[in-house]
Each structure stands twice: as structure tokens, then as C-alpha cells.
Amino acid sequence: MTAIATLQQSFTLPCGVTIPNRIVKSAMSENNADEGGRPSERIIKLYETWGKGETGILISGNVMVDSHALGEEGNVIVEDERYLAELSRWAEAAQAHGSHLWMQINHPGRQAPSFNKEVVSPSDVELPMPGLKGMFRKPRPLSEAEIWELIEAFGRTALLAKKAGWKGVQIHGAHGYLVSQFLSPRTNLRTDQWGGSIENRARFALEIYRNMRAKVGAGFPIGIKINSADFQRGAFTEEESLQVIRMLADEGMDMIEVSGGTYERAAMMGRSQKRSTQEREAYFAEFIVKARAVTNAPLLLTGGFRTVEVMAKAIENKELDFIGIARPFAIYPYLTKEILAGKITETRSGNVNTGIKAIDRIGFMDIAWHTENMRRMGLGKKPKPNLSPLRVFMKFAWENRKNMG
Numbered sequence: 350m351t352a353i354a355t356l357q358q359s360f361t362l363p364c365g366v367t368i369p370n371r372i373v374k375s376a377m378s379e380n381n382a383d384e385g386g387r388p389s390e391r392i393i394k395l396y397e398t399w400g401k402g403e404t405g406i407l408i409s410g411n412v413m414v415d416s417h418a419l420g421e422e423g424n425v426i427v428e429d430e431r432y433l434a435e436l437s438r439w440a441e442a443a444q445a446h447g448s449h450l451w452m453q454i455n456h457p458g459r460q461a462p463s464f465n466k467e468v469v470s471p472s473d474v475e476l477p478m479p480g481l482k483g484m485f486r487k488p489r490p491l492s493e494a495e496i497w498e499l500i501e502a503f504g505r506t507a508l509l510a511k512k513a514g515w516k517g518v519q520i521h522g523a524h525g526y527l528v529s530q531f532l533s534p535r536t537n538l539r540t541d542q543w544g545g546s547i548e549n550r551a552r553f554a555l556e557i558y559r560n561m562r563a564k565v566g567a568g569f570p571i572g573i574k575i576n577s578a579d580f581q582r583g584a585f586t587e588e589e590s591l592q593v594i595r596m597l598a599d600e601g602m603d604m605i606e607v608s609g610g611t612y613e614r615a616a617m618m619g620r621s622q623k624r625s626t627q628e629r630e631a632y633f634a635e636f637i638v639k640a641r642a643v644t645n646a647p648l649l650l651t652g653g654f655r656t657v658e659v660m661a662k663a664i665e666n667k668e669l670d671f672i673g674i675a676r677p678f679a680i681y682p683y684l685t686k687e688i689l690a691g692k693i694t695e696t697r698s699g700n701v702n703t704g705i706k707a708i709d710r711i712g713f714m715d716i717a718w719h720t721e722n723m724r725r726m727g728l729g730k731k732p733k734p735n736l737s738p739l740r741v742f743m744k745f746a747w748e749n750r751k752n753m754g
């Protein structure tokens with residue numbers, strides 16, 4: 350089979366829904382909502398453009414379950430039915446050419462910047478970010494009742510996505526946000542049923558899944574994004590991740606996306622790894638083979654995929670089922686269609702280094718630079734592959750001056 354034919358194959362998830370091909374646009378926070386977290390015309394326009402690219406699944410940027418806990422000021426917030434009309438138009442725009450739109454559902458926990466009035470987490474372990482002093486504050490541990498309220502909130506948001514015509518949801522369990530904080534013994538010091546053993550630390554993720562499943566029913570796709578590891582001493586390890594993947598698969602999870610890292614160590618962007626890993630395609634390629642050995646659940650791998658040959662080989666080798674791509678979609682709006690037509694065999698993401706070490710190490714520019722190009726697309730403009738990283742940094746720093754301590 351040719352590489353293109355491999356990527357072109359459809360795939361039926363455990364819930365019975367068939368995805369048209371194997372390419373997934375992984376979540377990239379649009380950070381472009383209107384006041385109050387309302388999905389903007391700019392976001393809808395961006396997905397109308399991406400929709401023309403016929404990608405199997407378009408996963409939205411992280412959508413917040415609680416207006417009191419934002420990861421960024423421009424996040425979309427879905428707590429109740431008030432934005433149902435905008436969410437429906439978003440779904441129609443994205444799905445007009447056959448793509449499935451999934452909502453990534455998130456709560457930032459301690460990775461909520463200081464503009465939030467209060468910051469919560471499993472325990473009171475502050476996010477240490479040298480160089481960004483004052484940006485994050487010490488979180489307050491959640492009470493038992495609050496934990497259950499948040500589980501309910503994740504479920505509620507999933508049901509709203511379904512009502513608005515979205516074709517699936519994804520729990521954000523990676524990158525050091527709240528679900529990932531529960532999983533890590535570095536941020537979860539609890540001694541109740543939510544902390545301690547890996548079974549207890551995984552309980553939050555599992556209860557969110559169960560709550561969502563009860564609300565959306567058996568035929569609606571639910572996925573999760575999870576870290577292969579946090580890449581920090583005393584944090585979530587590969588062995589633990591494999592255990593959690595098995596638990597999630599046993600529950601019936603429709604798709605498990607593997608990534609890695611947190612705000613402290615931006616492994617998801619290929620930062621803070623050994624040079625050999627950074628240069629290799631697919632940063633978590635060795636881990637996915639271990640994950641495949643413990644589960645038959647559909648696996649999606651994201652981080653570093655750039656050539657069609659490597660993407661197809663991973664599927665042919667049965668290491669995984671779906672290829673996740675993020676940053677290149679901010680440069681090539683119709684990437685999947687062009688790959689499947691044989692027009693693109695290799696992509697790139699932006700060269701985004703400023704030369705300032707403290708900034709480049711944390712992957713901050715990966716976010717700011719690609720966000721800027723997504724914003725251009727939201728205004729109906731073409732992305733600019735040669736945007737100056739330093740200019741983008743200055744603009745971002747100016748817009749976020751009140752959050753930067």
C-alpha cells in the first residue's frame with residue numbers, strides 16, 4: 350500500500366463512529382474568543398478554512414469548563430447553553446467537507462495565570478516558572494465536593510458539544526493542566542481517595558470519562574490526551590502512564606492521544622528533550638510502541654510528525670492508528686487534502702526562536718508565533734510562514750503585559 354493510501358483509510362472507533370482518514374489536527378488554543386469566552390466569528394472563520402482541508406478530525410483548542418479558571422484570557426468557555434448558536438455554527442463550518450469536529454475540554458488547575466481571582470489544584474504546589482515571576486500563584490487544594498462539581502462540569506460541557514452538533518470530545522489530560530496535576534505525584538499530595546496510589550490519582554480522569562459517557566451515550570466518541578510522561582523528577586512516569594492508558598481503555602475510551610510535558614518542561618513541542626529526540630520525527634515514538642503493547646484502544650500520537658513517509662510507516666507498523674499534527678496546520682491550512690493529493694510530502698513548523706534562552710526553552714514562542722498565524726486565518730488572511738519571531742514576541746508581551754507580573 351502506498352503512504353497516501355495508508356493515510357486515506359477510514360477507521361471505525363469502538364463507539365461505532367467512522368473517521369474518514371487517519372490525519373488529526375491536534376488541539377491548538379485559538380486564544381481568540383470574544384468577551385465572556387464567546388466563540389468569535391474569527392474562530393468560526395478559521396475552522397471554515399481548516400474544514401476545507403478534509404482532515405479526519407479537527408480537535409478544537411482547549412475549551413474551558415469554568416469561567417473562573419482560564420488558561421488564557423481568550424479561551425472559549427462552555428458552561429451552559431448561552432453559546433449554543435455559535436457552537437453550532439462553528440460545527441457546521443468545520444464539518445462542511447466531511448471533517449469531524451471534536452471539542453477539547455479542559456481546566457487549567459494551577460496553570461491558570463494570575464489574572465484568575467483564585468487558582469485551584471489537587472494540592473497547594475505552586476508552578477515554579479523562573480523568568481515569569483508573578484505569572485502564576487500558589488493554588489488552593491480542591492475540596493471533595495468541588496472535585497465532584499468539576500467532574501460534573503466536564504460532563505456538562507461534553508453534552509453541550511454534542512447538542513451543538515460536534516462529533517466528539519476530548520478530555521485534556523496532558524500538559525500539566527488539572528487532570529494531569531491529579532495524575533502526577535509531584536502536584537498531587539492528597540491522602541484521600543484522589544491521591545497516593547496510581548489508581549487514586551487516575552480516579553479524576555476516570556470519573557470524568559464515566560460522567561461524560563453517562564451524558565452523551567454509547568455512540569458518541571470520547572477521547573483523552575495524556576502525557577507519556579511529565580519528564581520531571583518525582584512526576585508522572587512512563588510506567589504510570591501505561592497503567593492509566595490500560596485503565597482508560599478498559600472503560601471504553603474511543604481514542605487515546607499521547608503527548609508529554611508540562612509548562613515546566615515543554616516536551617510536547619520537542620523542547621527540553623535530548624537533541625536526538627528533537628531532531629527525530631515523532632518525539633514520543635518509542636513510548637507509543639509500549640502503549641500499543643498494553644492496549645488495543647485506538648491510539649493517536651502527536652508531536653513532531655513532519656514527513657508523510659514516517660506518518661504512514663507508523664500506521665503500517667501497527668504502532669498507532671491516527672497521526673496528530675498541530676503546528677504545521679498554522680502554516681498549511683489545507684494540509685490533509687494536500688497530503689492526500691500527493692502535493693505535500695513534508696511539512697515544517699515555524700522557525701520561532703528569539704535567541705532569548707529563557708523564552709525559547711519553555712516553548713512560549715511556539716505558542717505565540719503559531720497563534721499569530723491562526724489569528725491571520727481567522728481574519729481571512731493567508732498564514733505568513735516568515736513572520737518575525739521577535740516582532741511576534743514584542744506584540745504578545747505588550748498584549749499580555751498585565752499578566753506578566
Ligand SMILES: Cc1cc2nc3c(=O)[nH]c(=O)nc-3n(C[C@H](O)[C@H](O)[C@H](O)COP(=O)(O)O)c2cc1C
Nearest residue numbers: 375376377378410411652653674675676715716719
Ligand atoms: C499555538 C499552540 C497552541 C496549543 N494549544 C494546545 C491546546 O489547547 N491543547 C493541547 O492539548 N495542546 C495544545 N498545543 C500542543 C499541540 O496540540 C501539540 O501537542 C504540539 O504542538 C506538538 O505537535 P506538533 O509538533 O505537530 O506541533 C498547542 C500548540 C501550539 C503551537
